[in-house]
Amino acid sequence: MAEKRSTPKIEVRTATTKDVNAIIALSAKVFKDEAPYTRGMIMGQLSAFPEGQFVVVYEDEIVGYAATMVLPEAKVMKQHSWAEVTGGGYAAMHDRKGDWLYGIEVCVDPDRRRLRIGKRLYDARRRLCQDMDLKGIAFGGRLPGYKRHAKKYGTPEAYLEAVRKNEPHRSGRLLPSEGGLRAGVSPEELLSDRHRLRRPRRPHGLAEPLLRSRTGQAAGQPLQPRHRTHRHRADAGAQDV
Amino acid sequence: MLLSAEPEELKPEAAIARLTEHTPEFVELMTAMAIRRNINIIGGSHATRTEDGEIQNVGYAFLRDGSVHAREKIHPTPNERQYWHIQGGDPIDVIETDCGPVGIMICYDSEFPEIARRLCDQGARILFVPFNTDTRHGYLRVRYCCQARAIENQCYVVTSGMTGNLANVDNLDIEYAQSGIFTPCDFPFARDGIAAETSENVEMVAVADLNLSTLAWARYEGSVRNFRDRRLDLYRTKWSDGG
Known part of the structure; x- marks a missing residue:
């Protein structure tokens, strides 16, 4: 008989400061050719907009991360660079009065594909967008x-x-x-x-x-x-x- | 203070090396105090020998949960380099506390705006600045810069400096300070941007209640919004660690 469990095997939840090391390790795994996220950048994202940072946990292991912020329409619709609107990744320019959810980052553990991890993260963003009654989600x-x-x-x-x-x-x-x-x-x-x-x-x-x-x-x-x-x-x- | 109790006056280099021998008991004592009194303590900075044998100027935060967080001084002053051979540290990171992320900038570090901005980008809303200056010039350099950091980042800056004299300790013999708790300058704060300050060069305690949500108001609704009005399309500090 198949194993029955009462706790989730895979779940999406908002990230906490306790996840920072695991998120850095994940980013190092995903972005092999460049410096991983710094502790400060993740801390910045979590401080600026705690409800907008999601992790996917698969069997107690963090296998996905999505960072999000809110921006005013004028900034989103204008030509811009990632570094400019995210303040170099810190999300310090998160604007709680803005009208668009802005995707800073999505990364998924390359060894944990085919679990719809990315989809789960995007769904979490979409729910957040609806809860906050924003105009939509934008990202590059x-x-x-x-x-x-x-x-x-x-x-x-x-x-x-x-x-x-x-x-x-x-x-x-x-x-x-x-x-x-x-x-x-x-x-x-x-x-x-x-x-x-x-x-x-x-x-x-x-x-x-x-x-x-x-x-x-x-x-x-x-x-x-x-x-x-x-x-x-x-x-x-x-x-x- | 500990050096003052030495039987003989030590040469500066020997004195600073001797001081590092006190690091373990300093840390132990302050940690015990933070737990016993259930408070978070930002200790002063303390000369500390690092794993590779260098001596650095290190600020400590002793949290009520018993954790100890060390933050190295990034920029040693010419005097520190010359007399004590103090080396500068590299990491610049906030400390996560139960009152939100906070930053430590030791003395001279407060005179480099990039440090405070990075800490505030990381979410710090209170910056703590332990300092030691021997003249009014030196003290005012730290103070003016800390007030500038409070305005440009719309955060609180808490300074704490040594006062009085230390007999028997070369290069730390006279001190001058007037510690203070600085705020941005806007309607919800005191009109001079000073929440509290001590008397000049007197050992005493300054107390102020700091409301973090007032900072959020200032950043979104204030007369000026320095932190959020930055032109990141024009300029941005690029850090060698990628941050």
Whole structure:
């Protein structure tokens, strides 16, 4: 007979300061080629907006982390860089009067894939967005599949437009969104910027919705490039995610 | 004080080495006090020998749960380097307490705005500054800078300096201080940005109630909002640890 347990095997909960070491270890595992998060950055995120930082715990081990903040619409909709709006990752610019939930970070233990850890984290964010009655969730990410199609499409903007029309097969689909979806491309930050590589490799190779409207107000609207930033891989030689 | 009780006056370098021998009992005594009285104590800084043999100036926080947190002075002064061969530490991190994260900046460190900003970015709302200055000039450097840190980061800065004289101790023989508890300058705070201060160069206790939610008000609703009005699209401190 299968084991029965009364406690959860996998759960999403808000992070606490007791999780900081485990979160740093996770970030070191996910971002192999760069410095992991510092203790201070995680402490900053937890102090600025404790209800917006989530961990996924699988059998008492932290296997996922999502950092979130709230920003005013003017900042979210303007061309910006990750370092600028997150204050270099500290989330010190979290604005409790803002109207958009902003995704700072999602990382998932590469050895614990296929547990829907990322989905659980995004769901937690969505619940938070609804609880706080915000306009939606915004975040930047890299352009999956751009490397493969860079020659064909030329600019990242052209590739994004093509992705929206479902042209590139499989590799660059945008996640289906219940509400509207708007996306834009941001000129990449300096190559040396560690946060350029912040996003973890995604197992299924889907693009992230850049901006999902909870109310659906943006549904059916055409894409509005340059409305949203998108940390893409501008150099064709780089790997995609 | 402990050096003053030595039978003979020691040369500065020998004196500071001797002082490090007192570190264990200092830590033990203060830890016991924090538990017995159920209070968090930000101790003064104490010369401490690190694992690799260097002597550093280290600030200590003794929390009521019995934990001890050490924070190294980042910038030794020219005097500290010359007389005592004090080395600067590297880590700059807040201390998590049951009153929220707090920061320690030892003396000269308060005169470098990047330190306070990093600690406040990490969530600190109170910064503690133990200091030792021998002239009014030196004291005022620390004080003016601490008041600037309180305004630019919209946080509280608590300073505590040594007063009076120490016979028999070269390079620590005279002290000058007027300790104080500084606030941002805005309507909810005292009009001069001073919640409490001691008399000049007199050993005494300053007491003030600090309300952390008043800081939140100042950061969101204040006449000026220095902490949140930063132009991070133009400037930002990049730390070598990636922070």
